[in-house]
Amino acid sequence: MGKGKNKGEMRDSRGGKSTSSHSGKSHHRRGEIKHGKASKSNFPVKLAMWDFDHCDPKRCSGKKLERVGVIQSLRVGQKFQGVVVSPNGKGVVCPNDREIVEMNGVAVVECSWARLEEVPFNKIGGKNERLLPYLVAANQVNYGRPWRLNCVEAIAACFAIVGRMDLASELLSHFSWGLGFLEVNKELLEVYQQCTDQDSVKEAEAKWLEKIEKEAFERKSQANTEDIWLMGNVNRQTAHPTDSEDETENEQAEDTAASLSDGAEPTRGIITASKYDKLGNVIESGSETSSLADTSTSDQSDQFNALHISK
Numbered sequence: 001m002g003k004g005k006n007k008g009e010m011r012d013s014r015g016g017k018s019t020s021s022h023s024g025k026s027h028h029r030r031g032e033i034k035h036g037k038a039s040k041s042n043f044p045v046k047l048a049m050w051d052f053d054h055c056d057p058k059r060c061s062g063k064k065l066e067r068v069g070v071i072q073s074l075r076v077g078q079k080f081q082g083v084v085v086s087p088n089g090k091g092v093v094c095p096n097d098r099e100i101v102e103m104n105g106v107a108v109v110e111c112s113w114a115r116l117e118e119v120p121f122n123k124i125g126g127k128n129e130r131l132l133p134y135l136v137a138a139n140q141v142n143y144g145r146p147w148r149l150n151c152v153e154a155i156a157a158c159f160a161i162v163g164r165m166d167l168a169s170e171l172l173s174h175f176s177w178g179l180g181f182l183e184v185n186k187e188l189l190e191v192y193q194q195c196t197d198q199d200s201v202k203e204a205e206a207k208w209l210e211k212i213e214k215e216a217f218e219r220k221s222q223a224n225t226e227d228i229w230l231m232g233n234v235n236r237q238t239a240h241p242t243d244s245e246d247e248t249e250n251e252q253a254e255d256t257a258a259s260l261s262d263g264a265e266p267t268r269g270i271i272t273a274s275k276y277d278k279l280g281n282v283i284e285s286g287s288e289t290s291s292l293a294d295t296s297t298s299d300q301s302d303q304f305n306a307l308h309i310s311k
């Protein structure tokens, strides 16, 4: 365990010291004072988080949800009855989870992706721990990255998959970029909503990944074909062109450069050669090694598996 309020000695929601043996009840009473609101959260479904204070409070979506009074903090040692959306999940969120979500709520683990090994997963969680299937982040920190959602996106994704788009939108509306998450993932969320159990969600996810890999492959092949056209007549490359021919080829290259700088894919064509990952993202040279810290360029199955923390 690293630094943070959830490290043995607990702090209340205002940062004051308390003992780890204090009851959940007294903890909530402090929450009431802080927010000046009734003990009930002002959100229709119970939301909770274990907050390890790893993140910059200004950029932390969990902290913001706490500030607006829709989520409560849980202690280490406290379990949660609802769905716990967690990197420690073994199954995935599925539409069949709807009743658990509506009756008992959703919890997340507010921590840094880079410090997951410091989280005592055996002392938190509950009997309904779940991973999220493939979805893409729209938050400002990890925009475009698959699987690596922040807390509000993770909770909203859970609501969306179980068919409660109303709750997903309500929660995300506290963030300027929030509703973009539902837009970016619209088609895929609709696919998951058509599923029933965990197996059907996993199957839908596998089909989706196959589809986007195929599309990325086709884009890459198309880019290669375009490269050949952009090179002009390859049979004539060794010949010494006349002055006029030389000029024409230079003009073509300049046109291509201009169109590329005008919003076309910047790494295509004869200007630079690029590699693509399975999502069609351009892999910058020198960033080809995959790691948990950079899911955008690593193999998708590895990324998914990397979210499983072995106990």
Ligand SMILES: C[S@@+](CC[C@H](N)C(=O)[O-])C[C@H]1O[C@@H](n2cnc3c(N)ncnc32)[C@H](O)[C@@H]1O
Pocket: 055, 059, 060, 061, 062, 085, 086, 087, 088, 089, 107, 108, 109, 110, 111, 112, 113, 130, 131, 132, 133, 147, 148, 149, 150, 151, 152, 154, 307
């Ligand atoms: C690692 S924290 C990062 C929080 C971030 N600092 C923020 O501002 O919200 C994100 C949490 O959301 C949940 N989460 C996000 N993506 C997930 C996924 N693909 N599977 C399971 N849980 C996920 C987990 O509870 C995870 O611990």
